[in-house]
Amino acid sequence: MELDVGRRLKSVRNATGLSQRQLARQAGVTNGLISMIEQGRSSPSIASLKRILDAVPMTFSEFFADDGPDVETFVHRSDELREINLGAALDLSEEAADLLSLRQVGNASRHTIQMLHEVYSPGADTGPELYTHKGEEAGIVIEGQIALTVASRTEVLGPGDAYIFESSKPHRFHNSFTERCVIISACTPPSF
Structure with missing residues (x-):
């Protein structure tokens, strides 16, 4: 299953209580970029997505993590x-x-x-x-x-x-x- 980056970004932004404009200002990107990503009309560069996630703050691994079982283990096949x-x-x-x-x-x-x-x-x-x-x-x-x-x-x-x-x-x-x-x-x- 592929991650819908736009839907995930919108969910993260809403969970933090930020408007598109506020997130764009904090990330140093345009409001239009946030809007286009959330609508699935633009794919951000790694650097742009990193700036946006830093404003939340959230790491790539958290953003792309699946919601799999919460099992603690020390071995990973x-x-x-x-x-x-x-x-x-x-x-x-x-x-x-x-x-x-x-x-x-x-x-x-x-x-x-x-x-x-x-x-x-x-x-x-x-x-x-x-x-x-x-x-x-x-x-x-x-x-x-x-x-x-x-x-x-x-x-x-x-x-x-x-x-x-x-x-x-x-x-x-x-x-x-x-x-x-x-x-x-x-x-x-x-x-x-």
């Missing part, structure tokens, strides 16, 4: 990882949606760390705009290559290479290579 596929959730074409997959271990709202299994197919990108969020993140490239931009510096990482940085610095991941890239990452506190 591969097929139980929660998909936070931003491409699919943002109503992109099927081809574009398949380029980026973020699978979360457990329910990040119950922990002080968020762990992800990330897969970037060739051409996958977190968006042309660099984004920020609170906390720190770290990861290890397991397979393939990824271009990571933090602030104004871009580095290419390959298998075994790792990164760690303050997530408040603008950043972006982009796979401009011919093979998929797999990363195991963590963010603390859970804010992505």
Whole structure:
């Protein structure tokens, strides 16, 4: 089941008691953008959606979380990882949606760390705009290559290479290579 981003955003906005205009002002985006997203007539960039969710405040993992059973466990099988596929959730074409997959271990709202299994197919990108969020993140490239931009510096990482940085610095991941890239990452506190 795909998430209806517009319906979910409207529900979150109403739950916080904000008008479209108030949310837009707090997020630093236009009222028209909020309206278009809620009507399903526009898909926000990752950076725009992040600004909107920061104004609520809410993390990506909370926004895209399913309402599955509230069971506490310490083991999460591969097929139980929660998909936070931003491409699919943002109503992109099927081809574009398949380029980026973020699978979360457990329910990040119950922990002080968020762990992800990330897969970037060739051409996958977190968006042309660099984004920020609170906390720190770290990861290890397991397979393939990824271009990571933090602030104004871009580095290419390959298998075994790792990164760690303050997530408040603008950043972006982009796979401009011919093979998929797999990363195991963590963010603390859970804010992505």
